[in-house]
Structures are given as C-alpha cells and as structure tokens.
Amino acid sequence: MTGAAAAGAGARRVAILGGGPAGLAAAQAALAAGAEVTLLDEGGRLGGQYWRHHEQLTDRRLQHGWARFERLKGVLDRAEVHTGASVWSAEASDGVVRLRAVVGPADATSRTALEIEADAVVVATGAHDLALPVPGWTLPGVTTAGAAQALAKRDGVTVGRRTVVSGAGPFLLPVAQSLAIAGSEVVGVHEASRIGGLAAGWLPRPWQLAGKAGELVEYVGALARHRIPYRIGSGVVRVLGTDRVEGVVIAALDADWRPVPGSEREVACDSVALGHGFTPRLEVAIALGAAIEGDRRGRFVVVDDTQRTSVSGVYAAGEITGIGGADAALAEGAVAGFMAAGGSLDDDRMRGPLAVRRRMGAFAARLERAHGIRPGWTSWLADDTVICRCENVTRRTIADRADAPLRAMKLATRAGLGACQGRTCGRAVEAIVAEAGGSPEGFDRRPVLAPVRLGEVAALGRGSTVVDTEPARCDDAGTTVAAVDVQ
Amino acid sequence: MIRITVDAEPLEGRDGQTIAGVLIGAGRTAWRSAQTGDRGVFCGIGVCHDCLVTVNGVEGVRACQREAVDGDRVEREVRA
C-alpha cells in the first residue's frame, strides 16, 4: 500500500472518488497537505471525461492541457490508485467514510471486492450528457455529443460519415472538431440559444472564459478550417430514417426553444450528436447524505467555501457542484482535497485555486444564462415520441399519468425504471410531468450507485471481503508548476 | 490488431479499442434489438445501457466500457 507508506503515521486518510480533473486536483492537493490518499475511478484510465484517452488510439490534436494532466498523474505514485473500480455503495457515519467497489473489466463476473475506509472523502463523480428527446432519437446513428467525443478520443472512430451536431453550449464546438478530425464530415453545428441569450451570457465578458478562451478560439478556428457552419437559434427537431439515421429536420428555435413554424428544412446525414447540457452524477453524494439544492432546471450538491457538503467529512468538487467545465473542476478539486486533508483556506497554496474558482463560478452562471434549457423544447415532441429509452415509454403515456405522485407514475408507466435508472430520461420526464400540471422531481436517488451484478452484491453481503488489489502506478513526474498546482 | 467474433462473424479491431469501438470501426451502428428497433451506442460513457452485449457468455456487458480482448465472443442481445 504505497499511500500508507508515503504519508506519516496518523496522517488523515482521504478517499477520492473520481479521477477526472476535479478528483485528480483533489488528490494532488490532499497529498500536498500530508494526507494518505486513495483514489478510485471506474474507468480503465485516469482523466475523466476531459482527459479521456488511450495511449495508442487518441489523436493528440484532441487533447488539451495535457501537461497539466501529466503533472497531476505524476504525484500519484504517492497515492493508492484503483482504476476499473466501480463504487456501488457509500456511507458516512461516526466520522468514518466507507466506499465499496468492485474492481476489474467492465461488467465482468470475476471482479474483486474492495472496501475503502477513510476519515474524509472528496466526491468528484462528474456529469453525463443531457440530450433532450427528439422524435426519431432512438434510431441507430443518434448519439449524445459526449459519446461522439468519447468515441473519437478513446477509440478513434465516428459513428457515421456525415454528422449533424445539435444542442446548446460551448461543448458542441470541441465535439464538432473531434468528429472532423476523426473522419466525419460535420454538416452543421446547431446551437439552440439565440444571439440575445449569448450576448446576455458570455459574449460581453469574454475574459471570463479565462483558461477556456484559448481553447474556444482554437475550436472556432477549427470550424472555419473544416468549413463547418455554426448556426445559433436552431436545432434538430426530428430525426428521419427507418432502420437508421437518414437525415434530420432542422428548425429555427425561438427564445424559448420553440420551433418556429415554417422554418423546417431537411438535411441528409447518417449520424446525429445531441447535447443540450450536462446532468451531474449525484448518486454517490446523495447516498452519503449530502444536501442537494436546485429545481428541475438543475440540481447540484451544496458546498460551502471549503467545498464541504452538509455532511462532516464529505467534500464535493467539479461538475456535481455546478456545471463549470474542466478549469472550475480543477480549482474546486484542489480546494476540496486540501481541506479534506485538514488544510486551511489561508494557506498560500490555496490562493491560485481560490482565484480560479471565483472567476469560473461567474463563468458558470453566465453559461447557464446563455445556454440553459428553455421550456419550449417540449413542443418539438410528438405524442408517440419515446422519452424513456430503456422502457420505450412515450410522451403521451407519461403526460396521461402526470397527476399521479411521481413514484406511482413511474410504477404505472415504467418511465425511469429501466437499466439506466432514469439517468437518461429523468430531466425530460420531469419537464413533461410539470408541463402536464403534475409535480415532478425525484429522479436523483438510486439504490445502487454503479452497475454491479447481483451475484457480486450477494457475495459482498456475506462477510464483505476486503481485497487489496495492486494499485496502478504512474511514474512520469511533472515538470513545470502552474499557479494552481498545489504542491 | 485484435480479432473478435460478433454472432460468429469475425471482426478486426485496433489494440485497446472498446467492443463498441471495434463494432463501429467495422461499420456497425446497432447491435441490440429493442422493442422500438435496434440500438447501439448512445451515451458512450457507460450510463445509458443501450449498447449491452453478451461477451463470452456473460450477458449485459456495456460495449462502450469493455475493452475488447483478442478472441472475445460477442453476441447480440434481444431485450424489450
């Protein structure tokens, strides 16, 4: 156990859940503060969504801030690191945090059990795409924008050869660039927000884009180079095809994202990437008892100045505390890790992260104002549009039961009760229920935090074996030190 | 280079690719039968469960999360 060896006896044990920008920054800072650190991530490699990669398959042009990633990995030889570790249970009581995971190839039957006990935990589980339903969106060839990004980065493939990108937010830009580099022609990028929204959002204060600015400028350059049109106030309102995607219907969208009548036009394509925002992965934080705040436009983990949640010893950072992107995640992670390890906000080493966190917080608010989902989107749905992809539940079925309590509605329709546990459709179902006069909310709590086989749970229940697997090692040490690295 | 079979048909992929990566690289976009038609990758990060396949006899494996191993036998799943 390298972690135990590196920290002094009696050091605070800090567990970090998530190896994306927030979790990695937390690990670095917690180590700097003298803690004994254990980091877990279900992915086969560290990096999270932002630094998703494969050593042989990832085109270097798709990577950003790589030197930072290598520096963060570089200090992990002093920590205990478990990749391929899906945390399926988490609890905090009497000042002790317990995480239970299965470690091994995804969904294999032979995974080993791992139980981690710590004095504090940093939850940095990130987010997944929020793709709003569109008629025809279950056709093969339709993916989320994040899937297009992940497939291009991790596997070097694209689902089609002619792709339409549609949704909202600056994330659509790197997705278009990745598709183009990985080999698909991008017919167009359709941003639902109008110029008014963008102007009220980030356009007048581009300096708030901070570290992101360079990246965004690069993406805009890439769009121009690949001759990819970027159209605001428009979006895919229907996907066409019988067995797979053959085209889309694009419409102009008004300020509330309602399709403008008469503006529809058909565009031929074989693939569609949809991304209307992100949904935080809250289940671990909720299982630990952390308070969640917000409404159906977005719910996040509540944290104080030190990134502590409502539960003592439980800290949170990154997308689960608000969608702010990788720079915000890095800064929040550094603060969370440092404080979880018993550090102080007055420490000089906190100055950089605190400044970035402040700046990026303002940026996140502006992003939400500019690109946040508007209620008119439901008017592009048809009655028979599938909303819950797992259980094939249509909009009409959900709307018909909207007056029942959410639990009863779910049991009657099966919406949100399929394999993904409502992760994919939750926000859309809530919007449809609210529109039909019901009171939504209640899609965040999940009894099992990560997919785990029943046999595995049963085995763990019988005397939960604690298995120490050999931790992954990262030997490439970092070089230069940026202002926000906490060393 | 790795070789896997999908419903007994041989496919070649690049070392390190996920099963979904190999399938898509071979030009496939869908490999699971659902009530409303075939499905393939949707979320790409293990959240949506649309891309499930049976691997070496084990059901319910997320193709986008599982790294393909030379010789893997992949089978299509039919689910409601």
Ligand SMILES: Cc1cc2nc3c(=O)[nH]c(=O)nc-3n(C[C@H](O)[C@H](O)[C@H](O)COP(=O)(O)OP(=O)(O)OC[C@H]3O[C@@H](n4cnc5c(N)ncnc54)[C@H](O)[C@@H]3O)c2cc1C
């Ligand atoms: C598919 C996708 C692709 C994206 N690509 C980009 C991009 O290219 N550029 C960009 O600027 N932004 C991208 N984003 C936005 C992204 O959310 C942020 O840039 C950034 O990665 C957020 O950092 P984070 O540390 O908060 O979370 P993440 O990077 O999401 O990291 C969270 C980590 O927690 C792990 N995890 C979650 N739950 C568990 C569990 N129960 N057990 C074990 N491990 C768990 C996950 O495997 C993941 O590695 C992407 C988002 C998505 C969903």
